Amino acid sequence: MQTVPDSRDRILARIREALQAPAPRRHLQTHGPAAPADGSAKSPEAWLPPVPADREGRVALFAKNSADLKTEFVRCANHAEVRARLDALAAGAGWRRVAAHRFAAGEDAINSLGLPVTWTDSGYTVPDIESADAAITGCDCLVAQTGSVLVTSRSAGGRVLSVLPPHHVILATRDQIVGDISDAYAAVRRNHGGEAPAFLSFITGPSRTGDIERILVLGAHGPKRLTILLSDES
Amino acid sequence: MSAPATSAQFHRDAGRVAHDLRHRELMQKALGGYYLKRDEQKAKYTDWQQARTAAAGIKYEAVNHLDRHLVEFAEKIAARGAKVFWASDGAEATAYICRVAREGGVKTVIKSKTMTGEEIHLAQALEQAGHEVVESDLGEFIVQLREEPPYHLVFPSMHLTRGEISETFERKLGSPHAGTPEELTMIARGVMRRKFCAADMGISGANFAVAETGMISITENEGNARLSTSLPRIHVAIVGIEKVVPRLDDLAILLPMLATAGAGQPITAYNTMLGGPRQPGEIDGPEEMHIVLLDNQRTRILADPEQRDALHCIRCGACLNVCPIFKNVGGHAYGTTYQGPIGSVITPHLRGLQNWKHLSAASTLCGACTETCPVRIDLHHHLLQNRRNAVQGKAAFFEKWLWRGFELVMRRPRLYRLAAPLNRLATKFQPLIQRTPLNPIRAWTNTRDFPKAPAQSFKETWRQRRNAPSAPDADRA
Structure with a gap:
């Protein structure tokens, strides 16, 4: 499609003209600056729900948040236990076919299921993913403060895999736990260098809606179940 | 001088709904649960009041250097292949989107929730141009089937009971009677799955646009926005110019606060950041991504330093939920895209003061809206200022x-x-x-x-x- 002439310059001119008159900082006038009395500078995240500094505390907070969110969170001692838990999930729900992508912490466990697997790594068709019983993916990190999992197009097999099948299983390791969303962005910068992936999503519990009489229903459009298998072994 | 039709309609509908006991019961039930969850969630914050001030500071910085942040956002996201279109008004925006649909050979359009899209009547424009448009947000889908506007900018179908929704589904979808919210949700899920897989174009809004990284951020619970922005070949995001924030880290505080203020959640189920269409090396995602930056009179609010903070609004809907007027007259009585206190403040700017000044009079000035706003917009004083401006412009x-x-x-x-x-x-x-x-x-x-x-x-x-x-x-x- 050809470039269409738009109103960029007109809008920017209106904005610049409007901003000639300064606006009062009313939020500071009535309530004081967002800084502690001792004057030490704090980042805004300091006002959010507190997060333990140690990893074990963060795992515990993540587990507690998961319970509130109806995320199935399972702590595993090692990769062998992850495999066993995954097998149990498959047997329990009667999976016949899964969709997944290849990642270090997951490929062996997925292969050991002995089920047909649709791998997304080299392309896929939507019906193949849509009809899979479960999606198994990795992630960039787990956020203790909110009970969220951060997935990106690179860490979770693309943009669609983690939202289309009815059950999403995430395989993660204990060293992927971070404190808050800021930490999660820092982890993305660390994992992927300068150019962040073009798709990032914080997944917090299974898909949900309260649009009918404000009553919670899981699985509105995305997965009805979200399971996180966390291995203590890196 | 007779009152404008807008005012007569408001008085008529407000009068009717205020006496509707069933409406009152629905509101009390829906909002009672919200108050409990919201307070429980707010109590978990180290300091909710300071968090509000910090969030207001972020939006102040963004709005008061809007030109700089917008240009940075547009350049960064364009560098990764998105096409950016700056639209002065709704007509320019809908003409562009209809053109994208026509040139892309689009038959079916799947929409996730966008109030900005409602504001410019985007769905109607696309339908008139011959495209099938399906709302994918459950609440929006329900009101679309009933040919009604959304009732609340966050909870579009909060005025309906399960019985009414089942009746609508039976009539419009031919589905069997369903007695529970779960059954009804699953009917909609089934219908929508087929639409998602067939749609050529997905339309979304954006809750935030991040200048630093050139990304839009979308907040939702259902997963429909994720599907609308990843399955179809073309993704169009319609973004009000006030949505820009300077840094990615700003979302670290805004995403939780939006969910807490709006729905009493720690954070919503999906918060997705998109920085362009499918990139080299990516296996999926849309081939085309279009960002439509919409002014549509927002620069008029910007030009009023006294009310400029109305552009801080993150559309959480918290001010509606606490407003005694909204609770009594309901969302449809307003006759506006944006209901409740924030709607009463900004609609006169967007659509003319003399026709919409009556909304600023429909207030007890109790200040509940100002007190609850997560970005500290001085809402009830703005209602007073609107009254003053209306009288100065044209005294009765x-x-x-x-x-x-x-x-x-x-x-x-x-x-x-x-x-x-x-x-x-x-x-x-x-x-x-x-x-x-x-x-x-x-x-x-x-x-x-x-x-x-x-x-x-x-x-x-x-x-x-x-x-x-x-x-x-x-x-x-």
Whole structure:
């Protein structure tokens, strides 16, 4: 499609003209600056729900948040236990076919299921993913403060895999736990260098809606179940 | 001078809904649960009040350097292959999107929730151009089937019971009767799955646009926005220019606060950041991504330093949920895209003060909206300012003379003394004309008693006591 002439310059001119008159900082006038009395500078995240500094505390907070969110969170001692838990999930729900992508912490466990697997790594068709019983993916990190999992197009097999099948299983390791969303962005910068992936999503519990009489229903459009298998072994 | 049609419609609908007990019960049930969850969630914050100030600071910085942040956002996201279109108004935006749809050979469009899209009547424009448009957000889907506008900017179908929704589904989708919210949700999920897989174009809004990284951020619970922005070949995001924030880290505080203020959640189920269409090396995602940056009178709010903070709004809907007016008159009575206090503040800017000033009068000025706003918009003072501006622009003839008369009487004690017996006379005769057109203040007395004048005014009492020898005042003298 050809470039269409738009109103960029007109809008920017209106904005610049409007901003000639300064606006009062009313939020500071009535309530004081967002800084502690001792004057030490704090980042805004300091006002959010507190997060333990140690990893074990963060795992515990993540587990507690998961319970509130109806995320199935399972702590595993090692990769062998992850495999066993995954097998149990498959047997329990009667999976016949899964969709997944290849990642270090997951490929062996997925292969050991002995089920047909649709791998997304080299392309896929939507019906193949849509009809899979479960999606198994990795992630960039787990956020203790909110009970969220951060997935990106690179860490979770693309943009669609983690939202289309009815059950999403995430395989993660204990060293992927971070404190808050800021930490999660820092982890993305660390994992992927300068150019962040073009798709990032914080997944917090299974898909949900309260649009009918404000009553919670899981699985509105995305997965009805979200399971996180966390291995203590890196 | 007769009131504009907008005002007459508001009075009529507000009057009807305010007396609807079933509506009141639905609101109380829906919002009662919200208050509990919201307070529980707020209590988990180290300091919610400071978090509000910090969030307001972020939006202040963004809005007061809007030109710089917008240009940075547009350049960064364009560098990764998105096409950015700057639209002055709704007509420019819808013309562009219809053109993208036409040139892309689009048959079906799947929409996730966008209030900005509602504002410019995007779905109607696409339908008129011959495209099938399906709302994918459950609440939006329900009101679309019923051919109604959304009731609340976050909970579009909060005015409907499961029975009404089941009836709508039976009539429009031919589905069997469903008795529970879960069954109804699953019917919609099934219908939508087929649409998602067939759609050529997905439309979304954006809750934030991040200048630093050139990304839009979308907040949702259902997963429909994730599907709308990843399955179809073309993704169009319609973004109000005020949505920009400077840094990615700003979302670390805004995403949780949006969910807490709006729905009493720690964070919503999906918060997705998109920085372009499918990139080299990516296996999926849309081939084309279009960002439509919409002004549509937002620069008018920007040009008013007194109310510029109205552009801080993150559309959480918290001010609606606490507003005694919204709870009593409901969302449809407003007749606007944006309901509740924030709608009453910004609609006069977006669509003209004289036609929408009545919304600013429909307020008790209780300040509940200002107190709850997560980005500290001074909402109830803005309602007062709108009243002031409306009168300065065009004072009502009747009111002007009323105040002149009041001034005249108050400045002349002799006239004032006459007023007391006149008042007693009026009290006696008023009931005779109470509900007739002869009554000049019937709009007020229709639902209220005319105050009874006391048998004696203060001045008369005072005079009497001073003249009587036993009065306490006389003792002291």
